[in-house]
Amino acid sequence: MTTRQDCVVRDRHDPLAPLREQFHLPDGVIYLDGNSLGVRPKATTERMQQVLHDEWGTDLIRSWNTAGWIHLPQRVGNKIARLVGAGENELVVADSTSVNLYKVLSAAARIQRERDPQRRAILSERSNFPTDLYIAESLCKELGWTLRLLEADEVESHLGPEVAVLMLTQVNYRTGRMFDMARLTAAAHAAGVLAVWDLCHSAGAVPVDLKGADADFAIGCGYKYLNGGPGAPAFVWVHPRHADAFSQPLSGWMGHAAPFEFIPHYQPAPGIARYLCGTPPILSMAALECGVDTVLAAEAHGGMAALRAKSVELTELFAQLVEERCAGHGLSVVSPRDAAQRGSQVCLTRSEGGYAIVQALIARGVIGDFRAGDSQMPDILRFGFTPLYTRYVDVWDAVEHLREVMESGEWQRPEFNRRHAVT
Ligand SMILES: *Cc1c(COP(=O)(O)O)cnc(C)c1O
Numbered sequence: 001m002t003t004r005q006d007c008v009v010r011d012r013h014d015p016l017a018p019l020r021e022q023f024h025l026p027d028g029v030i031y032l033d034g035n036s037l038g039v040r041p042k043a044t045t046e047r048m049q050q051v052l053h054d055e056w057g058t059d060l061i062r063s064w065n066t067a068g069w070i071h072l073p074q075r076v077g078n079k080i081a082r083l084v085g086a087g088e089n090e091l092v093v094a095d096s097t098s099v100n101l102y103k104v105l106s107a108a109a110r111i112q113r114e115r116d117p118q119r120r121a122i123l124s125e126r127s128n129f130p131t132d133l134y135i136a137e138s139l140c141k142e143l144g145w146t147l148r149l150l151e152a153d154e155v156e157s158h159l160g161p162e163v164a165v166l167m168l169t170q171v172n173y174r175t176g177r178m179f180d181m182a183r184l185t186a187a188a189h190a191a192g193v194l195a196v197w198d199l200c201h202s203a204g205a206v207p208v209d210l211k212g213a214d215a216d217f218a219i220g221c222g223y224k225y226l227n228g229g230p231g232a233p234a235f236v237w238v239h240p241r242h243a244d245a246f247s248q249p250l251s252g253w254m255g256h257a258a259p260f261e262f263i264p265h266y267q268p269a270p271g272i273a274r275y276l277c278g279t280p281p282i283l284s285m286a287a288l289e290c291g292v293d294t295v296l297a298a299e300a301h302g303g304m305a306a307l308r309a310k311s312v313e314l315t316e317l318f319a320q321l322v323e324e325r326c327a328g329h330g331l332s333v334v335s336p337r338d339a340a341q342r343g344s345q346v347c348l349t350r351s352e353g354g355y356a357i358v359q360a361l362i363a364r365g366v367i368g369d370f371r372a373g374d375s376q377m378p379d380i381l382r383f384g385f386t387p388l389y390t391r392y393v394d395v396w397d398a399v400e401h402l403r404e405v406m407e408s409g410e411w412q413r414p415e416f417n418r419r420h421a422v423t
Contacts, residue, residue: 002321004400007392015301016310020389022294023227030394030401032368035173035201035345035384038227044290051286063282072285073254073276079292080226080235083304084199084218085209091237093285094254094276097200097221098131100236103248103275104217105139105165107238108194110246112164113143116192119164120145123193125152127377129173132198136167152177156184159191166193170208171201171343174371174380176315176335178206178343182213189214200224203235204295205311205344205386207304210237217242222284225344225386227291233284236275243271252277294388310387311344314395318346318383321399329406334380345384354379355423359416360405366398370423 011017023039025031031039055063064070077092084091094100105122112119122136126149133147140147150158152172159166166188171178185195196217202208204225210218216239222232247268253259254276257267268274298307319333334347350357358370358381371380383398405411 001324002317002396004393004396007317007396010313010392014310014392016298016306016387017391019294019297019301020391022297023389025389028365030366030398032366032383032385032390032394032398034227034386034389035205035224035382036369037223037230038225038291038386039389040229041227041290041294043293044229044287047286047290048283051283056282069280069282072282072289073280074273076285076289076292077235077272079289079296080203080220081237083208083292083295084203084220084237085207085211085213086218086237087211087240090240090243090272091235092272092275093222093233093235093288094280095234095236096231097198097219097234098135099250099277100219100234100275101132101135101167101196101198102139103250103277104196104219104236104238105136105167106249107242107246108165108196108217109139109143109145111242112194116164119162119192121148121163122146122165122167123148123150123155123158123163124167125155125169125172126150127152127172127174128167128169129198129200132167132169152179155179156187159188159193161192163191163193165196167196167198169198169200171206171345173201174334174347174377174382176201176343176345176347176382178202178336178341181208181210181215185213185215201343201345204292205307207308210239215239222288222291225295226288227294227388228288229284229291231284232288232291233281236272238272238275240271243274247274250277254278254280298388307387311385312339312342314385314387314390314392315339315342315344315346317392318385318395318399321396322346322348322402325399325403326406331381331402331406334378344386345382347383348381349373349378350381353411354381355419356413356416357381357402357405357411358423360411360413361398361401363416364401364405366401372423 199220222228
């Protein structure tokens with residue numbers, strides 16, 4: 001049986017423990033929602049002041065050159081590339097995940113329509129994040145294609161001659177289940193299918209090797225494990241074999257070969273720069289860079305491998321403590337118990353009261369979130385573990401709060417059953 005003292009000792013010997021100092025963690029909060037909105041890095045405050053006062057305030061428009069604003073999408077992109085196994089100048093920061101998904105899905109469709117017009121389907125997972133499905137649905141409508149939704153285990157066996165694109169999120173937002181990117185990409189390629197990977201719940205949380213897996217396209221989020229701040233810009237990566245061959249449909253001037261020549265016709269920039277569209281949001285990009293730097297700081301402490309090792313231990317500890325200490329309350333672990341198939345989150349389910357239990361925990365300062373189910377998917381109580389700032393003792397204390405909330409019946413109070421706009 002693990003005790004609280006065991007957790008205190010584990011924190012004392014944790015080589016990543018100093019990295020927690022990079023963050024502004026409010027008192028009295030155990031934050032288990034870094035998979036939804038990462039914690040604010042301390043450095044972001046000073047950097048934002050500098051951008052506001054010096055770069056925007058004093059230097060004004062000159063900052064596009066003097067402060068290098070114009071290169072921020074590439075500069076921050078190259079930093080993120082190091083976390084996801086992409087090469088130099090292959091990844092840029094731009095727009096939102098939803099918008100970037102539209103760009104890469106369209107580019108993949110353009111490639112496939114030229115190669116093999118018989119392929120007219122996009123394959124995905126039924127419980128993929130809704131925005132991914134909505135974007136794919138819209139593109140399918142535009143092209144007269146179909147979107148096929150399957151359970152995770154069925155995906156591989158449905159890669160056939162009528163499928164153009166496989167679109168998967170590596171770590172499922174509801175269950176934390178992680179696909180084997182290399183294996184599924186290889187299976188897709190063997191069937192003539194292009195693989196588009198969404199890294200929203202992977203970048204900064206699990207080791208990703210886009211080049212090693214030979215993926216075709218990838219996109220991901222800046223405000224989750226990359227700690228870029230609410231609504232931070234997203235990123236987009238395209239394998240160099242595709243980057244110059246086709247363009248994406250949102251042909252804005254920032255993706256032009258020569259934006260400041262103001263030519264009336266579009267000529268895509270070489271390489272990944274053509275995936276830019278409009279003017280980059282400099283304030284948000286500057287904040288995102290601070291967030292990405294907090295993850296890169298782990299390079300001096302064992303890097304992604306060390307982050308992953310701690311993430312596995314934190315998620316394992318949480319699942320084990322819930323099963324040991326909250327038994328008999330109808331809670332069960334939905335996330336895979338095999339760590340190799342699990343991202344950096346643990347999801348629980350309960351036949352009823354999931355929303356209220358999460359609200360009761362939040363009232364105690366333990367912040368997770370709730371994702372409603374339907375007839376085919378269970379309600380989810382979701383807990384994300386960011387190894388940069390989550391301690392073993394936080395896991396212990398969070399489970400203790402959960403045990404108290406269940407044993408006292410506190411979650412049944414009416415105030416915890418009132419739904420807010422954002423869950
Ligand atoms: C968080 C998340 C998104 C978010 O998309 P936005 O365009 O930033 O709103 C998309 N897809 C997945 C899988 C996510 O986890």
